[in-house]
Amino acid sequence: MELIGLNDKLDSTKKSIVTVGNFDGVHCGHRILIEELVKRAEKENKRSVLITFEPHTREVLFPDLPSNLLTTFPEKKILVEMLKVDYLLRIPFDKEFSEKTPEEFIDEILISKLHASDWIMGEGHSIGKNRSGGRKFLHDGMSKYHINIFTANLKRMGAETVSSTQIRKHIIKGRVAEAVEMLGHPYLISAQRIQGLKVGSKLGFPTLNFKRPPSQKVLPPSGVYAAELEFSGNVIQGALYFGECPTFTQRDVHFEFHAFDMNGFEPQTGSNASIWVYRFIRGNQFFSVEDKLVEQIKKDIIDIKKFFLEEKQTWR
Secondary structure (H helix, E strand, C coil): CEEECCCCCCCCCCCEEEEECCCCCCCHHHHHHHHHHHHHHHHHCCEEEEEEEECCHHHHHCCCCCCCECCCHHHHHHHHHHCCCCEEEEEECCHHHHCCCHHHHHHHHHHCCCCEEEEEEECCCCECHHHCECHHHHHHCHHHHCCEEEEECCCEECCEECCHHHHHHHHHCCCHHHHHHHHCCCEEEEEEEECCCCHHHHHCCCCEEECCCCCCECCCCCEEEEEEEEECCEEEEEEEEEECCCCCCCCCCEEEEEECCCCCCCCCCCCEEEEEEEEEEEECCCCCCHHHHHHHHHHHHHHHHHHHHHCCCCCC
16 A cells, blocks of 8 residues: 655546545445445456545634544554555645635545546445535536545444444443454554663563554543564564553553563554553552562453463454
């Protein structure tokens, strides 16, 4: 997948099929659109192009509301690339861009830059200032722009439509398993490795420490989670702890990952790794003595290994 910007133009001799949106979380509903995008592009020998905005349009249009993002842009890029999209167009979204009319967006972006012939969109999608370019506008304009419009229904689970809003609620309340089901993949946290205080090693459970994600990133409650660490082609199962470690004083909120088997490899300090969070195991606890903490960690590890052995769903 190639990352492109507004200054890039694609070869006019080949047409593009596009989809447009914030795609926060790249959840099951988004995957329906993206998989249809890739399938059509491959079948018709066209480019698949996913257009997204940075920052999230909500941050610009409603600056007083909290951001609460499921995916930072680097995380979104990882998830989109896994779905085999050819091009990811990153549009810097600001007040000026938000004032564009639907006609300007189509003429300047879809026609002039991407040479689009088809557009895959979800039901209810709209573009342009004040969301004026809705389904009727787009379908009525097909003959003018020579772009075919294809709509898809987003995935439902029971009575709920899969949505970024619902997934955020699950994550914030610690219902990670429910969030993972709606996402279609474990919850992704991209984090930079940093030096730790070696407290885990002293307890007999060495950990890799990671920098806390940006403030706008949605995080689950403090506690222990079943997770995988991915870096440089390696995927390692283990226990993720997120919190201020109340048993030990004067510690900031931090992330640490205890790998069950590093196989002689580990991410370098300063490098980024992907932490895939599967399941909430237990909340933050204070232990009056270290022995009690060690005993609980052993129980956590048994629970997490059992989860990976018996319950983990294949998603890659």
